[in-house]
Structure formats: C-alpha cells, structure tokens
Amino acid sequence: xxxxxxxxxxxxxxxxxxxxxxxxxxxxxxxxxxxxxxxxxxxxxxxxxxxxxxxxxxxxxxxxxxxxxxxxxxxxxxxxxxxxxxxxxxxxxxxxxxxxxxxxxxxxxxxxxxxxxxxxxxxxxxxxxxxxxxxxxxxxxxxxxxxxxxxxxxxxxxxxxxxxxxxxxxxxxxxxxxxxxxxxxxxxxxxxxxxxxxxxxxxxxxxxxxxxxxxxxxxxxxxxxxxxxxxxxxxxxxxxxxxxxxxxxxxxxxxxxxxxxxxxxxxxxxxxxxxxxxxxxxxxxxxxxxxxxxxxxxxxxxxxxxxxxx
Amino acid sequence: xxxxxxxxxxxxxxxxxxxxxxxxxxxxxxxxxxxxxxxxxxxxxxxxxxxxxxxxxxxxxxxxxxxxxxxxxxxxxxxxxxxxxxxxxxxxxxxxxxxxxxxxxxxxxxxxxxxxxxxxxxxxxxxxxxxxxxxxxxxxxxxxxxxxxxxxxxxxxxxxxxxxxxxxxxxxxxxxxxxxxxxxxxxxxxxxxxxxxxxxxxxxxxxxxxxxxxxxxxxxxxxxxxxxxxxxxxxxxxxxxxxxxxxxxxxxxxxxxxxxxxxxxxx
Numbered sequence: 001x002x003x004x005x006x007x008x009x010x011x012x013x014x015x016x017x018x019x020x021x022x023x024x025x026x027x028x029x030x031x032x033x034x035x036x037x038x039x040x041x042x043x044x045x046x047x048x049x050x051x052x053x054x055x056x057x058x059x060x061x062x063x064x065x066x067x068x069x070x071x072x073x074x075x076x077x078x079x080x081x082x083x084x085x086x087x088x089x090x091x092x093x094x095x096x097x098x099x100x101x102x103x104x105x106x107x108x109x110x111x112x113x114x115x116x117x118x119x120x121x122x123x124x125x126x127x128x129x130x131x132x133x134x135x136x137x138x139x140x141x142x143x144x145x146x147x148x149x150x151x152x153x154x155x156x157x158x159x160x161x162x163x164x165x166x167x168x169x170x171x172x173x174x175x176x177x178x179x180x181x182x183x184x185x186x187x188x189x190x191x192x193x194x195x196x197x198x199x200x201x202x203x204x205x206x207x208x209x210x211x212x213x214x215x216x217x218x219x220x221x222x223x224x225x226x227x228x229x230x231x232x233x234x235x236x237x238x239x240x241x242x243x244x245x246x247x248x249x250x251x252x253x254x255x256x257x258x259x260x261x262x263x264x265x266x267x268x269x270x271x272x273x274x275x276x277x278x279x280x281x282x283x284x285x286x287x288x289x290x291x292x293x294x295x296x297x298x299x300x301x302x303x304x305x306x307x308x309x310x
Numbered sequence: 311x312x313x314x315x316x317x318x319x320x321x322x323x324x325x326x327x328x329x330x331x332x333x334x335x336x337x338x339x340x341x342x343x344x345x346x347x348x349x350x351x352x353x354x355x356x357x358x359x360x361x362x363x364x365x366x367x368x369x370x371x372x373x374x375x376x377x378x379x380x381x382x383x384x385x386x387x388x389x390x391x392x393x394x395x396x397x398x399x400x401x402x403x404x405x406x407x408x409x410x411x412x413x414x415x416x417x418x419x420x421x422x423x424x425x426x427x428x429x430x431x432x433x434x435x436x437x438x439x440x441x442x443x444x445x446x447x448x449x450x451x452x453x454x455x456x457x458x459x460x461x462x463x464x465x466x467x468x469x470x471x472x473x474x475x476x477x478x479x480x481x482x483x484x485x486x487x488x489x490x491x492x493x494x495x496x497x498x499x500x501x502x503x504x505x506x507x508x509x510x511x512x513x514x515x516x517x518x519x520x521x522x523x524x525x526x527x528x529x530x531x532x533x534x535x536x537x538x539x540x541x542x543x544x545x546x547x548x549x550x551x552x553x554x555x556x557x558x559x560x561x562x563x564x565x566x567x568x569x570x571x572x573x574x575x576x577x
Binding site for chain 1: 318322323325336344353354401406412423425426438450511514520522535548555570
C-alpha cells in the first residue's frame, strides 16, 4: 500500500495517521477487537458448557441426582461392555459409513452433470438438490415414512405391487435401511456441493488431453477426474459422516426400536432415565468420533496429500 | 447435451442423476399430495380433493402458537448472530494478529460439533445457572449454532471487497464509520443478507438444540410437528408439513435471488 500520507494530511481529513500505515499491529488491533463479543459469547455458551459435559461424563451421580466426585470411567466402560449400548455404537457407525459411501457413489454423477451441463440444466439440478436442504428434517422424515410405510398402502409398496415387481409388501420402515434412505436424503446435498465445487476447479484441458490421447471415458474419469476431485470427496464424506452420526430426528422417525443411534440413546438417558453422567459419556464418545473423522480429513486436505500434480 | 458426455458414460450419468432427482422430490411431493386427500386417514394413493385440512391446521392453536414462537425466535436469532457475527467476520478478514487461524477455527467450531451435544451441554450449564426462561435459552442455543453460518458467508463476501475503494473513500475524507456504511457495506450486503437468511432458516428448522431447551409452554414448530406425527393420523400433519415446505421454497428462491445458491452454500 503506497497511499501518499502527505496528500492525506494536506486534505486534513480523518484519514489513517501515518503511523497506522506503518505498523501492522496498530492497524490490526482495533479490528481484532471486533471479534471479542463473538469470542466471549462462544467461550461462555459453547466452549465452557462442552467442558462441563466432559467433566460430568467422568463424575458420579448419587441417589438424589447430584453429580460430583468420585471420578470414574465406568460410564465409558458401560457403553462398550453392555451389549445393548455397544450395539447402538456399532449401528451408528454402520449407518454413517453406509450412508456416506452411498452418497459418494450417487453424488458423483449428479455433481458431474451439474458442473458440465448447459447452464439451464445446472440451474435446475442445483435447485432440486438444494431446495430440500432447507425443508425441515422432521417433514422429510415424515415424507419418507409415508413412502416406505409397511403394508400395501405404503407408496413404495403400492407402486412396486402395481407394477408387479413384488407380490407381497416389503417391510422397509423401522429398519436400518429406512434410516440410511432418510439420512441419504437429508445429507445428500452435503456431498454433491463440495464434489461439484472440486470438479468445477479441474482444468478441462487435462481431460481433453487424456481423451485426445485415446483414453475411453471411464479411463478419463478414473485416471484424471477422480484423483483431482479428491478434496471434494474428502470434504463431502466427512460432512455426511459427521452429520449422520450425530443425527436424531431421522432414526427417531424411521428407525423405530430396531435402529437406535447414539443421539437417540443420549436423549433417552437424559430425558427418560435421568442418567446425566452416562448421557454425557455417550455425547463425548459421539463428539470424539466426529472429531476423529474431521481430524483425518483435515490432515488429508491441509497436507495437500490429495493434490499430487502428476 | 454437452459434447463432453457421449455414449454409454453419458447414459449412466443421466440415468443416475434423473433417479436422484426423483429420489429427492418423491417424499416432498407425496406429502403435498396427501395433504389435500379427502379421507380421514393418510393413505396412498390419495383420494378426492379438499382443503379442509388446511382450514383445520390454520385453526389449530398449538400450531399457530408454535409458528409465532418459531418466527420470533428465528428473527431474534438472525439479529443476534448478525450483531455478533458480522464484526467477528471483519476481524477475521481484516485483522492481522497472532492466533488468527486458531480463532477462526474456534469461531467456526460449532459447525462440526454435533448440534445435539451442543444443546445438551447448554442445557446442563443453563440449568446450573438457574436460567428458567425457555425463550432466552432457545435464543442463546440458536445463536450458537447459527453464528458460524453468518461468519462464513460474510467472510467470503468480505474477501471479495476491493480495499482500494475504502482507501479512496478515506483519502477523500470519509471517516471509518462512513466508509463502512457507504463503501464496504453495499459491497458485502448480499453476503450479510445470505448469512441472515441462513441463520433464520437454520433456527426455524432446528431440532437437535431446540429439543433440549424448549419446554411445554414454549415449543417451536419442529417439536410440535414431531409430536403430531406420533399422535395424529389425519392429513392435517401433511398439511402442516406442506405449509413448512412452501415457506422453505420461498426462502430458497430468496437466497437464489440474493446471492445465487451455489455461492451461498459453497462458502
């Protein structure tokens, strides 16, 4: 920046004094102070409560419901050792991984079409992909409940039976499959958008070059497009995994008793059993799971291990 | 069709894409279809046509009360997260101090933290503080989860602002406030608007935080809807849902008009 400070002085306006221009610190400090209210707010209403939850997960609760000493890791052991709870942990992992994997496979074509089609088609696809993102999760869960309804009156069963694809109605609702379908619907945009943005950044000349050198379409995709889109894939996978693992509404509406996830278990422990320390311990495990996946993905993205130039 | 896609590859791409569009729209269209069904139970295929379920919903005191609460809460949340988030975004883009990256990470961390746990942690602390007012508690919880959205969109739009224009304004005698108001704000207006709209929509739809902080007296729309799903089997539930879908569509179209959807979300 080479604003003439003398000219400013001559104009006599309330312009930045020369010293401010010279020293980054003096310019920076007042601007930095603007973040203080937000920082204070989050420190008090986000960071501090999170630590409080961590603390109560290793405390004990007496018969009057008061939480305090002695410290213990028994609540964590309980989550792993009691088969009922361990199963919820595995169900959560399984549903989250299957949902993210399915989302990846199905989002690639959509993102490709979104990026490479004519503007009109791109616009329509973008609208359809994003619109439901803003529709209440409860409403979407309800929609899937109507579609998957067990018995011949469910939409899916009615359509399949009318087309004579099946003879007897399927029972999809209240299974893990229903939760995967619902989660896929809710979190699909979170996969498509990062993928589309990564695909959009790929230099089309690279694909053209591969094509001109005689590579068939699938080879162009596998050897050029796919490797270059890895940052979008990692970002999308992380988002879908984290959101699915932490979800409550979809398993509550579509999973019934057979596909309870960690979020539902936490709610049950707090609101039904009033076991705060155990509920807190499950919450900590959920956070640990999500942070671990995010950590791996940061490590992959920041280290640019995914952007080999070859 | 683009010449980039041809043959079998194109066929696969377009088939899957079309299938996914159907997958995305089917449950929403079905909800809207059964909301006008003239039978006392939700059935497929829908029978007849009636708007009586809408009349019923619009006279339902619980639903209307929840709507009022949700709209006020979302407005308050929008105001709160803009007041806290816009200055913070400024600090992140214009500031140049030690630990900037760490602070940015901290400010955006509620985004990756499961909202369900955020709500639970807040419930514990607010209970300890003796904060009994569900409306205030909900406002605090919603601002925690919506402010990162505001920060993200405003940071993105601030990065596009040409600082030379501000320097020019200052050189010509405008003070800091005037420069901000007349030069900077018009350039980031769409980002601020998008952030605010995001905050509104996230707040209006929030379940995982709301679930912990609401009580029987103050229950926002998602909770009331969830209760209805379990207890009510006539098409008034799809009618309520359709009203919410239509409101969301208006939000999407506004967002598209203001900033363009891809930009707003990819930020």
